[in-house]
Amino acid sequence: MESHNPHRDADFSRAVLHELYRYPLKRREVAWLLWALTGLFGGHRFYLDRPATALAMAVTAGGGLIWWLIDIFLIPGMLRSFNTDQSARQKTGQPPRALSFMPPIRGMVLPPRPDWIDKRQGRGRLYGDVLVLMLAGISVGAISSSTGNLEPIIAIVALSAITLLGARWDALATTPVLRNFDRWSHRLRLYYYVNDPGGPLTLFFRPILGLVTAPFRKRARAEAWLYLQIGLWFTIIFTGLDVLEAISIDAQGLSIHPLNFLGDVAITLASIYAFAAPIGAILTTHVLLERRDVTVWLLTCITLAAILLGTSI
Numbered sequence: 001m002e003s004h005n006p007h008r009d010a011d012f013s014r015a016v017l018h019e020l021y022r023y024p025l026k027r028r029e030v031a032w033l034l035w036a037l038t039g040l041f042g043g044h045r046f047y048l049d050r051p052a053t054a055l056a057m058a059v060t061a062g063g064g065l066i067w068w069l070i071d072i073f074l075i076p077g078m079l080r081s082f083n084t085d086q087s088a089r090q091k092t093g094q095p096p097r098a099l100s101f102m103p104p105i106r107g108m109v110l111p112p113r114p115d116w117i118d119k120r121q122g123r124g125r126l127y128g129d130v131l132v133l134m135l136a137g138i139s140v141g142a143i144s145s146s147t148g149n150l151e152p153i154i155a156i157v158a159l160s161a162i163t164l165l166g167a168r169w170d171a172l173a174t175t176p177v178l179r180n181f182d183r184w185s186h187r188l189r190l191y192y193y194v195n196d197p198g199g200p201l202t203l204f205f206r207p208i209l210g211l212v213t214a215p216f217r218k219r220a221r222a223e224a225w226l227y228l229q230i231g232l233w234f235t236i237i238f239t240g241l242d243v244l245e246a247i248s249i250d251a252q253g254l255s256i257h258p259l260n261f262l263g264d265v266a267i268t269l270a271s272i273y274a275f276a277a278p279i280g281a282i283l284t285t286h287v288l289l290e291r292r293d294v295t296v297w298l299l300t301c302i303t304l305a306a307i308l309l310g311t312s313i
Helices: 014-020 027-041 043-047 052-066 066-092 124-147 151-170 170-174 177-195 200-204 206-213 218-251 258-288 293-311
Strands: none
Touching: 014 206, 027 043, 027 052, 027 066, 027 218, 043 052, 043 066, 043 218, 052 066, 052 218, 052 258, 124 151, 124 200, 124 258, 124 293, 151 177, 151 218, 151 293, 170 200, 177 218, 177 258, 200 206, 200 258, 206 218, 218 258, 258 293
16 A cells, blocks of 8 residues: 655554554454443444444343343354454455455555545635534533533543544554544544545534435445444443442432433433534544644634533523
8 A cells, every 4th residue: 555645644654554454353352341341232242343233232221131142142153253354354455344445455545635625625614614513512512411411522522632632643542542542533534535524514414314325325334333433432431430320329229210321321322423423524624624733723622612502501
């Protein structure tokens, strides 16, 4: 793979591209640990690259435990299927499963800049993106405030930081735990580097349009999967913390209704996905447009201010 790219970010150097085109195999120990700790919410299926059934498990609490128990017999086959496919991709020069939307690594040459860059520049685009960021920020703030669930706000703020720091701060790639989010950010930038992110109006409705068109368009599936991936990771983290809190409350003789608990999980996942897509796409687009750092940080501040405004509505 070659990259004749003068882009100031290090994302697209030959070394980083080869590093991103890794072919990690899934580990049996990790799959079983996730099954035990987060299996009711599909954590192990998410790990084994089964996002659709992972989502189904998340909203049904493991099919009322039954599906979770059945997976005891299905996990070995899912693990074997993933690793076999990943190894075959490496041998044939195809992209790894996590980068399935990218071209084969052999003979690939990235253009010096995104093909869509001329179409997406200009003040009109900037003003439109500001409007979308404000609407998305106010919406997530208002929803979180009305439901009392602040986890989507935390996730969106973290996403904004990851998007910007991942493009400017090399140390993020070597920081434990955070480097996994940094790698996700690299994949998102690579996706938008070779795929036109679209205009502001398209981005605002991207969460809905992405899910509607995903069954019919490979690129839409890949983009939706990227945002579902980050949404699921944050949801699993928050759910783990909620479980610990629930255990503490139960020890005090109090109780939490399971439906309320599942409702919070569903709201968290839906909110993160719905608002991570337009916000993440806009910030990533402006990083690729070579906006000055002050411009990108200003867009981030506008998003945070809109979220704060939304919480007061």
